[in-house]
Amino acid sequence: DAGVTQSPTHLIKTRGQQVTLRCSPKSGHDTVSWYQQALGQGPQFIFQYYEEEERQRGNFPDRFSGHQFPNYSSELNVNALLLGDSALYLCASSFVAGGRETQYFGPGTRLLVL
Amino acid sequence: QKEVEQDPGPLSVPEGAIVSLNCTYSNSAFQYFMWYRQYSRKGPELLMYTYSSGNKEDGRFTAQVDKSSKYISLFIRDSQPSDSATYLCAMSEGNTGKLIFGQGTTLQVKP
Numbered sequence: 001d002a003g004v005t006q007s008p009t010h011l012i013k014t015r016g017q018q019v020t021l022r023c024s025p026k027s028g029h030d031t032v033s034w035y036q037q038a039l040g041q042g043p044q045f046i047f048q049y050y051e052e053e054e055r056q057r058g059n060f061p062d063r064f065s066g067h068q069f070p071n072y073s074s075e076l077n078v079n080a081l082l083l084g085d086s087a088l089y090l091c092a093s094s095f096v097a098g099g100r101e102t103q104y105f106g107p108g109t110r111l112l113v114l
Numbered sequence: 115q116k117e118v119e120q121d122p123g124p125l126s127v128p129e130g131a132i133v134s135l136n137c138t139y140s141n142s143a144f145q146y147f148m149w150y151r152q153y154s155r156k157g158p159e160l161l162m163y164t165y166s167s168g169n170k171e172d173g174r175f176t177a178q179v180d181k182s183s184k185y186i187s188l189f190i191r192d193s194q195p196s197d198s199a200t201y202l203c204a205m206s207e208g209n210t211g212k213l214i215f216g217q218g219t220t221l222q223v224k225p
Contacts (some may be wrong), residue, residue: 004157006180019145040122042202042215043158056211075151100165101210105150105157 002027004093004106013081019075020108025078025093031055032074033064033103035090043090049074078111086113117141118215129225131147133188133190137203137216140184144205144214149188152172152200161201162188193223 007023016102025032031050035043040069045058049068068074072093078085092103120137125198135149136148137173146165162177164186170177177190186205190197203216 033211033213035215037212040217042118042120042204042217043213045212045214060210093217096210099209100146100163102160102163103213106159107155107157110155 004091004104006089006091006106008038008110009107009114010110011090012114013082014114015016015083016018017081017103017113018077018079019081019111021089021091023074023091024089024106024108025072025074025095029093029095029104030072031094031096031101032068032072033092033094034074034076035105036085036094037088037090037108039087047075081113083113086111115140116217117214118203118205118216119172122217124220124222126222126224127193127224129193129195131193131223133197133221133223134200135188135190135203135219135221136160137186137205138184139174139186139205139214141205141214142181142184146206146209147177147186148204148213149177150202150204150215153201154199158202161209163194193221195223195225198222 033048034046047057077112088108095102149162152158167181178187200218204213
């Protein structure tokens with residue numbers, strides 16, 4: 001059973017450009033969350049998608065947007081890139097069982113903005 | 115003040131030592147507490163999941179939650195070089211959605 005997969009693994013962009021990151025959840029998972037992890041910091045919650053809707057959002061500007069497809073895969077889009085957007089972007093998939101949600105993380109996409 | 119505080123270390127111990135990792139938090143609404151392990155250039159991997167206060171043991175790992183003190187701990191017994199990684203505490207108010215992470219503590223176990 002494949003775990004959470006993300007693409008691409010690495011990406012280099014310049015300021016002002018736009019980027020799209022992709023995530024495929026674990027088999028059987030219907031929920032996808034995105035996190036940003038700056039170097040030396042813990043992950044910060046961007047948003048969560050369930051049933052193709054944004055269910056919850058963290059404290060990130062509107063430049064960060066997402067989408068979930070009917071097969072539960074998800075995209076994270078970031079517009080007008082800033083140098084400070086350089087980070088590891090993590091996708092986590094989950095489903096609720098027994099009243100508990102466990103988030104399983106992918107390996108991440110490392111984004112460098114020059 | 116951050117919602118979750120975690121000493122970033124680094125923490126260096128000899129093989130076989132008992133390791134204690136800790137987090138404090140300010141939000142009394144947190145009810146679900148997790149510890150993740152992250153190896154270099156990898157995604158976080160769930161180690162322990164605890165609901166509310168109490169202890170939970172899994173092999174060499176023990177998680178403790180003290181909600182009255184807003185303090186959680188992870189103990190690693192008989193530490194191994196393969197335990198060298200960054201340990202992240204995480205917590206949430208509800209059983210779904212947003213996880214709030216600490217900064218992570220980098221642990222090195224020397225042979």
